[in-house]
Amino acid sequence: MKKLLSSAFFLTIISITSNVYADEPYTLNPGDRLFISVWNEEALQKEVIILPDSTISFPLAGQFNTQGRTVIELEDELKAKLSDYISDPVVNITVNAVAGNTVHIIGKVLRPGSFSMSQPLDAMQALSLAGGLNTFAEENNIIILRRNGDKQEIIPVHYARIKKGQSLDSNVMLKSGDVIIIP
Numbered sequence: 001m002k003k004l005l006s007s008a009f010f011l012t013i014i015s016i017t018s019n020v021y022a023d024e025p026y027t028l029n030p031g032d033r034l035f036i037s038v039w040n041e042e043a044l045q046k047e048v049i050i051l052p053d054s055t056i057s058f059p060l061a062g063q064f065n066t067q068g069r070t071v072i073e074l075e076d077e078l079k080a081k082l083s084d085y086i087s088d089p090v091v092n093i094t095v096n097a098v099a100g101n102t103v104h105i106i107g108k109v110l111r112p113g114s115f116s117m118s119q120p121l122d123a124m125q126a127l128s129l130a131g132g133l134n135t136f137a138e139e140n141n142i143i144i145l146r147r148n149g150d151k152q153e154i155i156p157v158h159y160a161r162i163k164k165g166q167s168l169d170s171n172v173m174l175k176s177g178d179v180i181i182i183p
Contacts, residue, residue: 024120025070029176030054031100034071038082039090050100060085071095103174105130107182108137122171123157126180133159138183144172145179 028034030052038044048056054067061081066074075091082089101117103126110131121129123144133139139160146153157180161167174180 025072026095026098026101027068027070028054028066028074028095029098029100029102031102032095033097033099034074035094035096036078037092038086039092041086041089044082047096101176103176104179105182106179108134109182110134117174117176121174123174123180124159124162124171126174127159127182130180133182139163141183143181144174145181146175147177 028050030050032050033047034050034056035047036045036058044059046058048058050056050066055063055065057063058078061078064077064081069077071093075093078093079089079091082091098116098118102114103117103121104114105126106112109127110133112130115126115129117126123142127133127142140158142157142159144155144157146155155172156170157172158167158170162171
């Protein structure tokens with residue numbers, strides 16, 4: 001019974017922490033697939049994939065950067081660029097696939113690999129996607145490698161303590177490109 005209550009507490013905490021971040025707008029990533037359309041302009045409907053350098057190109061607007069931008073910001077920039085050619089263009093951008101929003105899990109999990117994040121994920125949720133830790137995993141030595149520009153930071157994940165409802169702050173929300181290493 002005590003173990004069941006502990007598990008229920010743990011799941012409640014994970015649910016609360018993942019809902020806190022759900023209101024943040026999605027920022028576009030290389031590999032994401034977008035459908036761009038301009039109302040009443042059949043020639044200006046196109047699916048594009050964000051290139052590894054975070055750029056896309058669109059007829060009349062040319063090439064522009066999507067790095068760290070939301071769909072709304074991109075629509076505004078595209079509208080501004082097209083307004084030189086079209087009177088008051090109505091631009092709509094739909095994200096068809098979030099293929100660029102991935103995390104990578106390597107080491108002693110049941111299914112290592114790259115995983116698309118179609119919703120905000122924390123470290124524990126990502127480990128769950130990978131099937132959980134295998135028998136030989138070092139629960140207290142899990143780290144996340146995160147790139148910030150040219151630098152990398154190491155973020156420890158205290159898996160064994162999180163399971164007990166402790167060190168919940170180490171169950172960080174993941175960002176696209178994060179690498180979780182389980183020794």
